[in-house]
């Protein structure tokens with residue numbers, strides 16, 4: 403059994419207000435959860451997570467999306483990694499992405515386990531290195547880890563050599579830390595340009611991932627009002643994360659969507 407200490411680090415001056423929080427996360431009941439993809443003809447276990455010593459079979463999870471019906475073809479074009487706000491798909495699926503990582507409350511791990519859906523963490527290298535055990539614990543609860551630079555600069559006003567280090571170095575560091583090379587990159591503040599997309603492609607990322615909606619203070623707001631197939635949701639490791647997750651789950655249920663794994667659509671295999 404790992405020991406996870408709550409660590410709260412104030413957002414640094416380089417972060418936008420949207421990258422910090424102000425309320426302590428609520429506690430949640432530890433639960434045993436199996437993350438399972440199902441379809442009408444077959445059931446495929448993609449990951450199984452057990453957080454107690456007693457293994458139980460989780461009830462059917464109405465939020466969990468089946469595997470993609472079609473994996474979109476998103477090639478590097480003219481040397482530029484594709485940039486996405488929404489995954490091109492007709493599947494009624496949305497994607498949870500959670501950025502930065504300054505606030506690492508143990509209650510988030512319980513909440514991930516209880517929800518039992520995939521989520522992608524776009525971590526700063528600094529916050530990843532501050533607590534590798536916490537982030538490994540997220541991967542045991544349905545999470546995957548991708549990159550979000552080292553120090554959260556505005557890459558539109560960053561010199562190319564510095565931008566290359568910020569974009570590429572975390573891929574190497576996370577490969578060492580977590581045993582799996584990141585395949586997706588999210589630029590801080592969503593600030594991308596051709597230089598960012600070119601560097602991202604050169605250091606092996608398959609896509610630059612932006613978002614179609616975001617959560618704030620427990621409320622999901624979509625740029626197009628309603629959820630659309632393939633929408634990527636921006637969230638943060640801030641103190642409202644559990645409430646934010648609950649609102650995304652409620653909206654998905656209300657509008658007939660399920661939660662998918664971003665990598666299943668963008669970088670399968």
Ligand SMILES: [Zn+2]
Nearest residue numbers: 421501502590
């Ligand atoms: Zn950020």
